Amino acid sequence: MKIKSLSYKVLGTLLALPLIPTLVYAFEMDTAVRKNYNGLTPQAHWDEVWHEVMLDLIVIGVIYFAVALFFMIRYKRTGHDQVGKSPKLTGQAMIGWVVIPCMLFLGDDLFLYVKAFDLHNQMRNVPAHAQTIKVTASMWNWNYDYGNGVDTDMELRVPVGKPVIFRMTSDDVVHSHYVDGYHVTEDVMPGRVTWEWIMPVKLGESVITCREYCGANHSKMYGKLIVMKQADYDAWMTEALADAKAESAHRVASAAIGKVTASKINEGQEG
Numbered sequence: 055m056k057i058k059s060l061s062y063k064v065l066g067t068l069l070a071l072p073l074i075p076t077l078v079y080a081f082e083m084d085t086a087v088r089k090n091y092n093g094l095t096p097q098a099h100w101d102e103v104w105h106e107v108m109l110d111l112i113v114i115g116v117i118y119f120a121v122a123l124f125f126m127i128r129y130k131r132t133g134h135d136q137v138g139k140s141p142k143l144t145g146q147a148m149i150g151w152v153v154i155p156c157m158l159f160l161g162d163d164l165f166l167y168v169k170a171f172d173l174h175n176q177m178r179n180v181p182a183h184a185q186t187i188k189v190t191a192s193m194w195n196w197n198y199d200y201g202n203g204v205d206t207d208m209e210l211r212v213p214v215g216k217p218v219i220f221r222m223t224s225d226d227v228v229h230s231h232y233v234d235g236y237h238v239t240e241d242v243m244p245g246r247v248t249w250e251w252i253m254p255v256k257l258g259e260s261v262i263t264c265r266e267y268c269g270a271n272h273s274k275m276y277g278k279l280i281v282m283k284q285a286d287y288d289a290w291m292t293e294a295l296a297d298a299k300a301e302s303a304h305r306v307a308s309a310a311i312g313k314v315t316a317s318k319i320n321e322g323q324e325g
């Protein structure tokens with residue numbers, strides 16, 4: 055009786071073992087570290103979790119494959135008339151063989167779950183100083199409104215090192231805004247505003263595509279994100295602003311000419 059209760063304790067301890075790293079991870083990290091997510095950008099954080107999942111799958115896969123292979127060879131039938139006999143296991147041992155490997159999996163899953171939840175929080179935690187870009191999707195275009203009168207089609211320019219939040223809607227059907235390298239995709243729908251944010255830390259270009267089939271030219275609905283040095287961005291923005299102002303002045307002028315012409319025609323008709 056004594057031996058039996060002792061082995062239950064051993065079994066219980068073994069079952070609890072895989073949960074220890076999970077609990078340590080979940081409770082040890084203080085809020086400050088958590089908020090900063092170890093200084094990782096969301097995309098680097100995503101990569102880290104992904105690599106861990108891959109490593110995990112490989113390690114577990116190799117171990118389980120080796121065990122299965124060992125049993126296959128060790129207990130291979132040697133003759134046609136050979137009759138196997140099941141090993142003499144106690145009830146406890148049988149439960150152990152089923153439950154312990156399951157708990158190893160589960161402990162590992164919980165560990166990754168906690169890490170993935172951190173990533174999820176970071177992805178939904180927009181830095182307060184993020185620049186807002188209004189995105190309007192249409193068949194088949196991405197329009198980026200910088201909020202100061204400047205807007206661009208199929209091309210978005212941002213300065214390096216500044217977080218950007220996209221506030222997105224659609225003029226027609228459902229689209230989905232995907233920025234390569236940043237691991238963000240969000241559906242863009244008419245009548246609703248959805249959002250996603252990115253932290254550009256590397257100069258250069260990334261592809262932006264639509265990830266929701268939206269009609270015949272869906273495959274052509276791709277543009278690019280250009281991450282620039284702050285000085286280059288400022289220079290570009292100054293020029294774009296001047297262009298936008300000139301364009302709107304032109305529009306006002308043509309509208310005025312249109313009005314004058316229309317009133318002259320009216321006068322002519324009256325006279």
Ligand SMILES: [Cu+2]
Nearest residue numbers: 229264268275
């Ligand atoms: Cu689309």
